[in-house]
Amino acid sequence: MIKTDILIIGAGPTGLFAVFEAGLLQLKCHLIDALPQAGGQLAELYPKKPIYDIPGFPEVMAGALVDNLMEQIKPFQPGFTLGQRAENIEKLEDGTFVVTTNEGVQHCAPIVAIAGGLGSFEPRKPQLDTLEQYENKGVSYMVKDPEMYRDKRVLIAGGGDSALDWSIFLADIAREVTLVHRRNEFRGALDSVEKVQELKNLGKIRLITPAEVVQLQGKDTLEGVLVRRNSDPQEDIRVELDAFIPLFGLSPKLGPIANWGLEIEKNAIKVDNTLDYQTNIPGIYAIGDVNTYPGKLKLILCGFHEATLMCQSAYQRIHPNKRYVMKYTTVGGVTGFDGSKKEAPKAVVKAID
Amino acid sequence: MTDIQIRITDREGEDHTVEAPTDMNMNLMEVVRAYELAPEGTIGVCGGMAMCASCQCYVLSDHELPEKSDEEEAMLSEAFYVKESSRLGCQIAMRPELDGLHVELAPES
Numbered sequence: 066m067i068k069t070d071i072l073i074i075g076a077g078p079t080g081l082f083a084v085f086e087a088g089l090l091q092l093k094c095h096l097i098d099a100l101p102q103a104g105g106q107l108a109e110l111y112p113k114k115p116i117y118d119i120p121g122f123p124e125v126m127a128g129a130l131v132d133n134l135m136e137q138i139k140p141f142q143p144g145f146t147l148g149q150r151a152e153n154i155e156k157l158e159d160g161t162f163v164v165t166t167n168e169g170v171q172h173c174a175p176i177v178a179i180a181g182g183l184g185s186f187e188p189r190k191p192q193l194d195t196l197e198q199y200e201n202k203g204v205s206y207m208v209k210d211p212e213m214y215r216d217k218r219v220l221i222a223g224g225g226d227s228a229l230d231w232s233i234f235l236a237d238i239a240r241e242v243t244l245v246h247r248r249n250e251f252r253g254a255l256d257s258v259e260k261v262q263e264l265k266n267l268g269k270i271r272l273i274t275p276a277e278v279v280q281l282q283g284k285d286t287l288e289g290v291l292v293r294r295n296s297d298p299q300e301d302i303r304v305e306l307d308a309f310i311p312l313f314g315l316s317p318k319l320g321p322i323a324n325w326g327l328e329i330e331k332n333a334i335k336v337d338n339t340l341d342y343q344t345n346i347p348g349i350y351a352i353g354d355v356n357t358y359p360g361k362l363k364l365i366l367c368g369f370h371e372a373t374l375m376c377q378s379a380y381q382r383i384h385p386n387k388r389y390v391m392k393y394t395t396v397g398g399v400t401g402f403d404g405s406k407k408e409a410p411k412a413v414v415k416a417i418d
Numbered sequence: 419m420t421d422i423q424i425r426i427t428d429r430e431g432e433d434h435t436v437e438a439p440t441d442m443n444m445n446l447m448e449v450v451r452a453y454e455l456a457p458e459g460t461i462g463v464c465g466g467m468a469m470c471a472s473c474q475c476y477v478l479s480d481h482e483l484p485e486k487s488d489e490e491e492a493m494l495s496e497a498f499y500v501k502e503s504s505r506l507g508c509q510i511a512m513r514p515e516l517d518g519l520h521v522e523l524a525p526e527s
Binding site: 184 | 457458459460463464467469470472489491492493495496498499527
């Protein structure tokens with residue numbers, strides 16, 4: 066069981082910054098995120114897009130902001146459970162919470178801070194009748210372990226970066242890679258598009274465009290699919306395969322958190338914005354885009370503020386008898402759990418003759 | 419005149435005629451959210467960057483709309499329930515010539 070002071074659900078900008086504010090109060094944090102990397106939407110949806118309303122940054126790339134936050138919180142050694150979704154929460158007799166992920170990993174903390182943004186990112190599934198019956202029997206929506214596809218026949222559908230990147234990666238591992246997309250044009254980094262072109266010319270990737278998978282076939286497990294070319298809808302192409310990986314992007318869903326007994330309004334968690342962003346369950350907070358209150362704005366800068374107040378409140382819950390006043394980092398410096406120490410250089414006191 | 423009228427058929431099939439300002443740099447997705455014609459979290463998920471297709475709609479009137487950008491075109495090619503008349507609401511700016519526009523919101527996916 067992973068133990069920490071503040072368990073943060075969601076490793077987007079708000080969740081990451083909470084680690085820093087908690088660290089200043091000597092509280093340790095652990096983060097859970099459904100995505101395989103930290104950064105939330107910024108890393109998943111728009112890493113190369115600029116943001117103009119982060120105070121002090123006239124312009125910053127979303128990906129760079131995540132890198133900066135990771136650097137800023139490094140001294141506080143946060144733990145991460147990535148690629149897993151927080152599924153259940155249980156309150157123990159001593160008042161602490163145990164949060165279990167979809168893979169059964171348990172986390173225990175006196176404070177839970179939900180910084181879940183718009184929810185956990187779930188794969189968008191194409192509209193195919195029997196798709197769900199083949200899930201884990203040949204159909205999967207993400208590549209977790211590429212080795213699973215060694216010497217297999219794989220068909221990837223989609224036209225974005227992940228479809229391109231996995232086609233390239235699996236071309237070296239799988240026996241056959243077929244890439245199907247509804248258009249001739251792909252939406253991805255230029256070098257990925259060029260690489261797929263090259264692999265296609267070498268015969269290592271079979272490209273079928275503009276086309277769509279229209280039917281799945283197979284007795285118990287998936288054995289083949291029918292691909293329909295837009296230009297020739299009369300004659301479907303049957304592709305024999307072992308694995309079908311539709312990669313049509315991710316869409317955020319509030320998911321299991323919706324069933325934790327929290328007050329929900331408009332797909333967001335209601336919190337007390339007059340004080341500390343606590344939910345209706347004492348000890349559980351909601352910060353950033355995932356919460357709602359009168360006048361709520363879903364802005365990163367608002368998430369930072371909410372994370373800061375949440376940490377002060379968490380400190381008081383954990384140490385009800387300790388007195389504390391907030392200290393400026395310029396005055397107190399930053400002392401990391403890793404032994405590092407950052408502080409303002411001392412002023413020189415010297416007479417001028 | 420700075421306001422135009424837009425007719426929006428929501429995902430339940432209900433019709434709404436709403437006023438949209440043309441001087442606030444607003445797009446169709448934002449108009450839908452401003453009037454809460456689709457639940458928060460189910461529309462405008464990416465914030466209006468043509469990166470999620472949650473604001474896909476079908477254009478039902480014969481207004482002349484600006485051409486699709488490459489980004490919109492590419493996103494629609496990956497979206498579901500796409501028709502000939504599909505557009506991304508976030509890419510349609512509210513302008514005086516769109517007065518009377520009628521759109522239907524595409525299903526959530």
